[in-house]
Amino acid sequence: MQTLTVDLGDRSYPIHIGTGLLDQALLKPHIAGRQVMVVSNETVAPLYLERLHAQFAGLEVADVILPDGEQYKDMAHLNRIFDALLGARHNRTTTLVALGGGVVGDMTGFAAACYQRGVNFIQVPTTLLSQVDSSVGGKTGVNHPQGKNMIGAFHQPVAVLIDTEVLQTLPERELSAGLAEVIKYGLIYDNAFFTWLEANMAALRARDNDALTYAIYRACEIKAEVVAQDERESGIRALLNLGHTFGHAIETAQGYGNWLHGEAVGTGMLMAADLSARCGWIDADDVARTRRLIEAAGLPVQAPADMSPDQFVALMSVDKKVLDGRLRLVLLHAIGDAVVTDEFDTALLHQTLSAGADLGRI
Ligand code: NAD
Ligand code: GLY
Numbered sequence: 001m002q003t004l005t006v007d008l009g010d011r012s013y014p015i016h017i018g019t020g021l022l023d024q025a026l027l028k029p030h031i032a033g034r035q036v037m038v039v040s041n042e043t044v045a046p047l048y049l050e051r052l053h054a055q056f057a058g059l060e061v062a063d064v065i066l067p068d069g070e071q072y073k074d075m076a077h078l079n080r081i082f083d084a085l086l087g088a089r090h091n092r093t094t095t096l097v098a099l100g101g102g103v104v105g106d107m108t109g110f111a112a113a114c115y116q117r118g119v120n121f122i123q124v125p126t127t128l129l130s131q132v133d134s135s136v137g138g139k140t141g142v143n144h145p146q147g148k149n150m151i152g153a154f155h156q157p158v159a160v161l162i163d164t165e166v167l168q169t170l171p172e173r174e175l176s177a178g179l180a181e182v183i184k185y186g187l188i189y190d191n192a193f194f195t196w197l198e199a200n201m202a203a204l205r206a207r208d209n210d211a212l213t214y215a216i217y218r219a220c221e222i223k224a225e226v227v228a229q230d231e232r233e234s235g236i237r238a239l240l241n242l243g244h245t246f247g248h249a250i251e252t253a254q255g256y257g258n259w260l261h262g263e264a265v266g267t268g269m270l271m272a273a274d275l276s277a278r279c280g281w282i283d284a285d286d287v288a289r290t291r292r293l294i295e296a297a298g299l300p301v302q303a304p305a306d307m308s309p310d311q312f313v314a315l316m317s318v319d320k321k322v323l324d325g326r327l328r329l330v331l332l333h334a335i336g337d338a339v340v341t342d343e344f345d346t347a348l349l350h351q352t353l354s355a356g357a358d359l360g361r362i
Helices: 045-056 075-087 102-117 128-134 164-169 172-189 191-205 209-229 236-241 244-254 261-278 284-296 309-316 346-353
Strands: 002-006 013-018 035-041 060-066 095-100 120-125 139-144 147-154 159-163 329-334 337-341
Touching (some): 002 209, 013 209, 035 045, 035 075, 045 095, 045 164, 075 102, 095 102, 102 139, 120 128, 128 172, 128 209, 147 244, 159 164, 159 209, 164 209, 172 191, 172 236, 172 261, 172 284, 172 329, 172 337, 191 209, 209 236, 244 261, 244 309, 244 329, 261 284, 261 329, 309 346
Parallel strands (some): 035 060, 035 095, 095 120, 120 159
Antiparallel strands (some): 139 147, 329 337
């Protein structure tokens, strides 16, 4: 087992990463009271809930099992968690435990942020995406019909437990979606990691445990470093949104759950690289490498054909990075060097949004 720390003073917490960790009694030290509410969904609970329960032997444990899907990441289903907590008389010392992917993790974290004005929670992420990104850093929330993740709070977990073995049951398409967020760290922060990913993408897709463990460790290490520097996203943390402004527009336009979040982010990152090349900040080879790696991860490299540039711009203007009415985007100055900027020519953005099958072929 390897352990990283998210360094946030007295709210610091460990990220344990290893194989078979679900069966190791690592979580009990993080339970403050005697009550535990596990939140999971109808797909993940039959696979892993029983093993997780063994961690909490001797405590008062209840579960709430949500329907599976991004379309249920909303206020109505958040209320089910509150109903379960109140129904089982959970008090302020209860600990919520998220067992599932990013949808369960974001909803559980938000429920923990709100219940009785804030209780502890633990992340046990079971998708690659949630292991490398959403379980770390304390962004929690639900979607609104008008925008992704628009209702939420910053609320850090007290521990993150990553068992790489659970990835063996993850559907192929979900593995690829997680790889999008892994590629993101190479693009924004670490040129050497991007090169490592180019050499190891086949091993990752074949679920080689060593390759997956290294990728998860490096991704969490970068995320922990960024979050420790800028917990509330007033600076460097915004770089973690590479591809997300484009991606959220795709998700909102296509209906939550139709394009997976990671798929939309994968295409969105290619759009960001395409625009960066049009701006003259990266060269044709960089954007071609980005396209090849995203394609090798099994991700789409073309925006939905039915989305017009105007629809993109309208949806992108709901983004949380919009400041004083100006759209700001995460763009690339090099592979491994990203910036948040509004200094791009709108005509070039329109070229990217109209590129179709030629996206990333500058
Ligand atoms: P998800 O939670 O919908 O999980 C994907 C699918 O895999 C679901 O059907 C789930 O039931 C299933 N699944 C999960 N673990 C499994 C396993 N081990 N075996 C078999 N099936 C399994 O999707 P996701 O990609 O994990 O998360 C996407 C969500 O995360 C989005 O809502 C996105 O906005 C959010 N997100 C949040 C942050 C953050 O910082 N909070 C960062 C990135 C993404
Ligand atoms: N996924 C973006 C962030 O955590 O900031």
